[in-house]
Amino acid sequence: MEKKNYSKIYRIMHWLMAISFTLLLFTIFLRLTWLNKYNVADIMKDFLVDTDQTLSQDQLIKLAKKIRQPMWDWHIYLGYFITGLFVMRFALPFFGKMKVQNPLKMELSWKDKLKKWTYLIFYVCVFISLVTGLIIEFGPREYKKPMESIHILSIYYLIPFILIHLSGVLRAEFTWDKGIISRIVSGNNKEEN
């Protein structure tokens, strides 16, 4: 199993990705829970009933979406930011930095192969999420619905990836690769990658 040293660029890119994906996940979490349009509409409905006022379900949902919008704008900003990071991640190898991980190398251990396949599949899924997200924002209207139905599936790879990734890193730290966490945080004198 190879023990890697992470260059400054690798570490900066990694933590920018880690933080922005975590924030993105938080916006999805808010949309599915506290700021869910049906929940918010129900809260407003209860209030209106108590105060002898009414709004149609359609109006309530429209209002709920307006309340959610400023939070959701951050999902979209993060999407643009991650698009930039994604382009940078795959442009950097052309400048000799942050090589793309190749799982097909024969000499790799099965653990390294598995890890590299996980990253590759993750990046393919991220690519699909980014493209569908950008088409929802900028593409023709008729593509909006089909793109949305693909885009919302992102949650099914993002959460498992983070869980697998974190448990893999923790297992490595406590078994065969002691110090991996401090190396991805503060690097090492010998820089490569």
Ligand code: HEM
């Ligand atoms: C405390 C949290 C985290 C720690 C300690 C951590 C640690 C690491 C380490 C040590 C590596 C290098 C593994 C290797 O040698 O191949 C790595 C790579 C990676 N991490 Fe994390 N990670 C964290 C959170 C995240 C999160 C939240 C994401 C995004 C959802 C993420 C995405 C990635 C990706 C995509 C790579 C591969 C980078 C590449 O080579 O292209 N990490 N992480």
